[in-house]
Amino acid sequence: MSSGALSLAEVTKRYPGAERPAVDGVSLQVRSGELLALVGASGSGKTTTLRLAAGYEQPDSGDVILAAADGSARTITGVPPERRGFGMVFQHYALFPHMTVEENVAFGLEARGVRKRERLERARQALASVGLEGKGGRSVQALSGGEQQRVALARALVIEPPVLLLDEPLSNLDPTLRQATRDELRTMLRRSGVTALFVTHDQEDAFAVADRVAMLRFGRLLQVGTPEELYHEPASRHVAEFIGRASLIPAEWRGEAQARIVAGGVAQEAPVFVAERGHPDARGGWLAVLRPEALAVTSPDAAGAWRGEVASRRFTGGGHYELTVRLEGGMALDVLSTAGDVREGSRVGVSLRPGVRPVPLVLA
Amino acid sequence: MRTRRLLWVSVPVLLLLIWSVVYPSVNVITASFASGLDDWRTFLTNPSDRDATWATIVVSVWSVITAMLIGVPLAFALTRVEFRGRRLLSAVAVLPAALPPLVGVIAFLFLYGESGVFTRTVQHVFGLAEPPWTLTGLPAVIFVHAYTMYVYVYLFVAAGLERYDQSLDEAAAGLGATRRMTLRRVTLPMLTPALAGAALLVFMSALGSFSAPYVFGGGRRVLATQILASKLNGAEGLAYVETTVLAVTAVLALVLFRWLEGRRRYTSAGKGRAPRVAIRSPFWRRAAPVLAVGLVLTLVLPHLMVALVAFARDGTWTTQILPPEYTVDNFRRLATDPQLWRPITNSVSMSLAATAANVVICFLAAYLIVLTRAPGRRLMQLLVVLPWAIPATAIALGLAATFNRNDPATGRVLLVGTFWILPLAYFVRNVPVVAGAVESSLRQMDPSTEDAARGLGASWWLTIRRVVLPAARPGLIAGAMLAAVAAVGEFVMSIVLSTHANRPISMEILSQLRDFSFGTAAAYSLLLILLVLIITASARWAEGRWMSQ
Numbered sequence: 001m002s003s004g005a006l007s008l009a010e011v012t013k014r015y016p017g018a019e020r021p022a023v024d025g026v027s028l029q030v031r032s033g034e035l036l037a038l039v040g041a042s043g044s045g046k047t048t049t050l051r052l053a054a055g056y057e058q059p060d061s062g063d064v065i066l067a068a069a070d071g072s073a074r075t076i077t078g079v080p081p082e083r084r085g086f087g088m089v090f091q092h093y094a095l096f097p098h099m100t101v102e103e104n105v106a107f108g109l110e111a112r113g114v115r116k117r118e119r120l121e122r123a124r125q126a127l128a129s130v131g132l133e134g135k136g137g138r139s140v141q142a143l144s145g146g147e148q149q150r151v152a153l154a155r156a157l158v159i160e161p162p163v164l165l166l167d168e169p170l171s172n173l174d175p176t177l178r179q180a181t182r183d184e185l186r187t188m189l190r191r192s193g194v195t196a197l198f199v200t201h202d203q204e205d206a207f208a209v210a211d212r213v214a215m216l217r218f219g220r221l222l223q224v225g226t227p228e229e230l231y232h233e234p235a236s237r238h239v240a241e242f243i244g245r246a247s248l249i250p251a252e253w254r255g256e257a258q259a260r261i262v263a264g265g266v267a268q269e270a271p272v273f274v275a276e277r278g279h280p281d282a283r284g285g286w287l288a289v290l291r292p293e294a295l296a297v298t299s300p301d302a303a304g305a306w307r308g309e310v311a312s313r314r315f316t317g318g319g320h321y322e323l324t325v326r327l328e329g330g331m332a333l334d335v336l337s338t339a340g341d342v343r344e345g346s347r348v349g350v351s352l353r354p355g356v357r358p359v360p361l362v363l364a
Numbered sequence: 365m366r367t368r369r370l371l372w373v374s375v376p377v378l379l380l381l382i383w384s385v386v387y388p389s390v391n392v393i394t395a396s397f398a399s400g401l402d403d404w405r406t407f408l409t410n411p412s413d414r415d416a417t418w419a420t421i422v423v424s425v426w427s428v429i430t431a432m433l434i435g436v437p438l439a440f441a442l443t444r445v446e447f448r449g450r451r452l453l454s455a456v457a458v459l460p461a462a463l464p465p466l467v468g469v470i471a472f473l474f475l476y477g478e479s480g481v482f483t484r485t486v487q488h489v490f491g492l493a494e495p496p497w498t499l500t501g502l503p504a505v506i507f508v509h510a511y512t513m514y515v516y517v518y519l520f521v522a523a524g525l526e527r528y529d530q531s532l533d534e535a536a537a538g539l540g541a542t543r544r545m546t547l548r549r550v551t552l553p554m555l556t557p558a559l560a561g562a563a564l565l566v567f568m569s570a571l572g573s574f575s576a577p578y579v580f581g582g583g584r585r586v587l588a589t590q591i592l593a594s595k596l597n598g599a600e601g602l603a604y605v606e607t608t609v610l611a612v613t614a615v616l617a618l619v620l621f622r623w624l625e626g627r628r629r630y631t632s633a634g635k636g637r638a639p640r641v642a643i644r645s646p647f648w649r650r651a652a653p654v655l656a657v658g659l660v661l662t663l664v665l666p667h668l669m670v671a672l673v674a675f676a677r678d679g680t681w682t683t684q685i686l687p688p689e690y691t692v693d694n695f696r697r698l699a700t701d702p703q704l705w706r707p708i709t710n711s712v713s714m715s716l717a718a719t720a721a722n723v724v725i726c727f728l729a730a731y732l733i734v735l736t737r738a739p740g741r742r743l744m745q746l747l748v749v750l751p752w753a754i755p756a757t758a759i760a761l762g763l764a765a766t767f768n769r770n771d772p773a774t775g776r777v778l779l780v781g782t783f784w785i786l787p788l789a790y791f792v793r794n795v796p797v798v799a800g801a802v803e804s805s806l807r808q809m810d811p812s813t814e815d816a817a818r819g820l821g822a823s824w825w826l827t828i829r830r831v832v833l834p835a836a837r838p839g840l841i842a843g844a845m846l847a848a849v850a851a852v853g854e855f856v857m858s859i860v861l862s863t864h865a866n867r868p869i870s871m872e873i874l875s876q877l878r879d880f881s882f883g884t885a886a887a888y889s890l891l892l893i894l895l896v897l898i899i900t901a902s903a904r905w906a907e908g909r910w911m912s913q
Binding site: 054056081086087094107159340 | 815817818820822823830871
């Protein structure tokens with residue numbers, strides 16, 4: 001499969017009558033063979049970005065550029081979707097209800113004038129590659145949700161697209177199926193070697209499938225990076241809040257390697273990572289992004305610990321409990337704990353776990 | 365870029381609709397002012413016009429009331445109650461709608477008219493010197509309307525009850541409401557959209573109804589028949605005024621009902637229809653099957669009557685209860701006499717031509733409306749429902765006023781007096797039903813399938829052929845069926861526009877009735893019923909073939 005690289009350059013799209021652009025100056029590159037996830041809350045512009053990439057929408061400004069495997073790049077901004085040759089997997093799959101599984105998969109080849117015998121053969125191969133051997137003659141409506149998703153994937157891959165676009169490919173599946181399917185999806189995409197851009201509102205899906213994740217908010221790109229980068233080195237408060245669980249606690253920082261994190265009048269020192277270093281507007285102060293696993297429960301009288309009361313306690317399996325601790329002074333912290341003897345209402349102390357990664361600091 | 369390509373489709377469709385739908389109506393309005401305000405003054409002062417206007421409103425309102433009184437209880441009984449005879453009754457409940465308008469009217473004449481079978485039976489049984497009633501005047505018209513139009517109410521309410529979330533009634537009962545209170549406060553309010561939709565349909569049909577008032581009106585005229593009378597009397601200007609008044613009334617009614625309907629619209633996500641309950645009262649348990657059989661007979665009788673009279677020898681049925689002599693001559697003559705055969709080929713070919721045009725144009729219009737952002741699609745949406753709001757007489761008069769001379773500069777072509785004026789009229793009349801059916805099919809289609817086809821590299825044409833057309837097919841089949849049925853038995857526009865060249869079956873039935881050739885008229889009617897059955901069966905077959913594919 002000849003996988004291409006797809007770039008969006010300063011792409012902006014405003015719908016008539018909308019207050020602000022749906023996509024606002026987004027620049028993004030999906031490298032050849034890479035799986036890139038677009039995440040964000042609903043209304044963040046991720047689906048519009050995908051539709052701009054696919055050609056179903058035209059940007060008001062900016063360009064869409066496709067670089068072929070041989071390195072030659074061309075602008076495809078005005079090219080309609082039927083001539084882009086991209087594969088697309090739709091949120092509700094958009095399978096043709098009046099065609100069989102095989103006819104669905106063969107349709108893109110029919111559009112390319114491939115002879116019937118060959119296109120059925122290739123459709124069968126594509127179905128086999130997604131684990132649906134022998135189901136070609138079925139009606140698509142007789143398939144389960146997971147099977148439909150794989151038919152949609154086979155239909156998109158059989159045309160050997162330079163780029164594959166997926167719009168919320170997992171959102172239609174029930175939670176148990178979803179976990180298994182996302183691992184399969186990654187395996188199938190990896191095996192085909194296709195360059196893929198996929199949209200999801202679920203950060204766990206993004207982490208499980210993608211090599212890199214791009215986060216959008218109000219049409220703007222906030223950060224692109226590996227899942228680890230987004231989690232441990234968030235570029236801003238919005239990224240820190242959207243990705244993973246975190247408690248945001250005020251911190252005092254003056255440019256050193258350490259910061260003082262202050263809650264309920266008690267300060268703890270920690271090494272920090274600051275993405276917005278040198279940001280012109282730091283008047284609102286800084287917030288430390290405390291992940292539950294970076295915190296530990298101690299006795300309430302431990303020196304330097306934040307003191308509070310356990311407001312809630314959830315068993316998460318594997319001997320772990322997720323506690324919400326309400327500190328003196330009103331702030332709440334989520335803490336991952338192994339202590340089984342802590343009950344709701346217990347008085348505890350909370351400290352930074354020693355030896356963890358630098359704590360991310362973001363602008364308030 | 366894509367939009368520009370769509371213009372090649374949307375502009376011709378728009379122009380065609382404006383030319384055939386809007387332009388004739390504008391011509392009617394303009395023509396009503398041809399002699400200044402004179403014709404309007406005549407209309408306002410003429411007692412017969414005032415009477416016709418009043419009669420139109422009375423007939424329409426009472427048609428709605430009577431159709432509701434029959435249709436609503438019937439829908440409740442057939443969807444919610446289990447009794448012996450229910451299946452049979454629900455199978456024939458929609459039968460009156462299958463009668464072409466003029467055929468229904470003559471069936472009533474044969475049955476309940478002064479010399480009808482039922483009337484004479486009653487007269488005979490009670491030994492009366494005079495017939496017990498005369499089927500004439502506005503009550504007769506309303507009676508015929510109630511019989512044919514309750515079907516709309518029944519279908520709408522039954523569909524509403526099929527979708528009705530039973531847990532609402534259960535919740536009301538759980539809160540202590542009696543069955544009567546539940547019906548009044550919960551069930552009926554939830555059915556308001558269905559009731560309003562049905563009331564609108566009955567009102568509009570009654571407003572434009574022509575055949576029942578024409579045959580049973582006696583001395584009373586409604587606007588639809590008054591228009592024809594004025595036109596035949598040479599008072600063309602007055603006819604245009606009457607047409608304008610009728611059309612404006614219809615449009616106002618449409619707006620009013622839509623407003624009422626829009627005020628109450630609920631969605632409920634329920635588990636669907638409640639199971640039918642058995643009747644508890646012993647009296648009603650016994651009475652229900654008897655009632656059901658009686659109703660079934662009442663509904664089937666008109667059809668049976670037409671079939672019976674079709675075999676009666678012309679001129680022999682005078683004072684007897686039933687026709688005394690039977691023969692197949694009526695049919696033999698239809699098949700052998702070219703003069704009598706002609707109307708049949710005329711009706712079939714005109715219906716086919718009009719339906720073919722409906723299928724092509726309405727598919728394109730529905731496609732543009734539902735699936736594209738083509739410029740002018742909102743206007744198109746209005747244009748495709750407009751002929752529904754305009755009574756058939758008004759459409760016919762508009763076409764007569766427009767296509768009566770060749771004048772390319774003003775877009776006029778001489779069609780009046782030619783074969784093609786009636787197919788055009790049928791086409792215009794059936795645009796709303798075909799476009800509506802296709803639209804609803806396309807709305808059920810997942811729009812992303814069209815995107816998916818294009819994304820897979822399909823050209824516009826391949827996408828239309830392999831994705832959009834299959835999605836539209838159920839609507840196309842249903843719409844084409846309704847259009848063909850309506851066109852093959854059409855009477856109202858035919859009486860205004862038909863000529864020797866395109867005389868349809870309905871006109872032939874009328875002239876046979878005028879000659880008192882009841883047998884021949886009934887034979888034509890039976891043939892028409894047969895044609896309707898053939899059309900319906902082919903639509904079923906096409907649909908079934910499609911489903912099994």
